[in-house]
Amino acid sequence: MTTTHRHITVLLAALLLPLCAKAGSGDDFGTWTAINLKGNITEKLKAGFWFEMRTKDKCTSIDCFDILPSISYDVLPFLELGVGAELVDARAFKEIGFRPYATIHLASGPLEFSLREMPFIEIYTNAPTTFTLRSSVKITWAIPDTRITPYVNIELFTRSHWEKTRHYAGVDFGFGKRSSLDLFYMYYSFAGETAQRHLVGVTYNIKIR
Numbered sequence: 131m132t133t134t135h136r137h138i139t140v141l142l143a144a145l146l147l148p149l150c151a152k153a154g155s156g157d158d159f160g161t162w163t164a165i166n167l168k169g170n171i172t173e174k175l176k177a178g179f180w181f182e183m184r185t186k187d188k189c190t191s192i193d194c195f196d197i198l199p200s201i202s203y204d205v206l207p208f209l210e211l212g213v214g215a216e217l218v219d220a221r222a223f224k225e226i227g228f229r230p231y232a233t234i235h236l237a238s239g240p241l242e243f244s245l246r247e248m249p250f251i252e253i254y255t256n257a258p259t260t261f262t263l264r265s266s267v268k269i270t271w272a273i274p275d276t277r278i279t280p281y282v283n284i285e286l287f288t289r290s291h292w293e294k295t296r297h298y299a300g301v302d303f304g305f306g307k308r309s310s311l312d313l314f315y316m317y318y319s320f321a322g323e324t325a326q327r328h329l330v331g332v333t334y335n336i337k338i339r
Contacts, residue, residue, distance in 0.1 A: 156325030160186040160193060162316075163331065169338035174204040178214075186327075194220035200229070208235050224255045240272040263288045270302075277304030294320045300331075308337040 164182035171177055178200045184193035195218070202212030209232070216227030231248035248264040265288070270281040283298035300314030311334055318327035 158186055158325065158327045159188045160184060160327060160329050161189055161331065162329055162333075164196075164333040166333050166335045167338060168335065171201075175201070176203075177201050192221070194218050198229075209233070210235065223257065226253045227251065228253075240274055242270045242272070244268045244270075260289065262293065268298075277310070278302070279304070292321055294318065302335075310335045 162182060162184050164180060167179045169177055178198075180196070180198035180200070182196040182198075184196065185191065186193040197217040198214055200212055200214030202210050205211050212231050212233070214229040214231075216225070216229055218225040218227070228251040229248055231246055233244055233246040236243045244267070246264075246266040246268075248266070250262045250264050252260045252262065254260075264285060266283060266285040268281060268283040270279050272279045279302040281298070281300055281302065283296075283300070285296040285298075287293040287295070295318075297317040297319070298314050300312055302310050302312045304310040311332065314331045314333075316327075316329040316331060318329060320326060
């Protein structure tokens with residue numbers, strides 16, 4: 131077995147291991163599937179469009195549909211500023227979100243560290259407007275001589291106190307010149323709840339230009 135094959139085996143095992151762990155009796159399982167379109171308007175100005183479908187109740191029902199247009203600008207080689215909108219259509223509610231954000235990227239060889247802060251404003255059709263700070267830390271490792279990039283990511287949602295956390299472990303597989311497939315597992319924990327969520331996701335990334 132080559133070194134690259136060993137890397138892939140270990141990464142896939144790490145990704146799938148949480149799925150084999152015993153979950154709480156009240157925990158839920160679901161899927162998140164998405165298409166992510168990205169493109170450069172200029173060298174530093176970028177635009178994106180994200181469409182996602184989420185399931186819940188052990189994958190038997192639709193949770194929501196999520197649409198996210200965005201635009202960003204590389205202010206410095208390590209600093210990206212952006213703004214986006216989020217349109218959520220769920221059975222129980224509809225939501226419009228406003229998402230300004232700042233992301234710091236630091237890289238050393240195949241390793242990259244990113245820190246993102248996003249003050250998120252959510253406007254609901256049948257509930258009060260809410261403000262949430264979404265803080266994300268992500269570490270990626272681009273395996274040399276391959277187009278395989280495993281990563282771990284943690285995202286905290288805070289209002290007046292901690293609300294919930296998304297814990298990601300995933301692998302991005304690049305193919306072609308402008309596309310990749312991102313496979314991940316997420317453990318989704320909520321404040322004050324004993325039942326949590328386990329999610330498997332796949333995102334097809336397409337770079338238009």
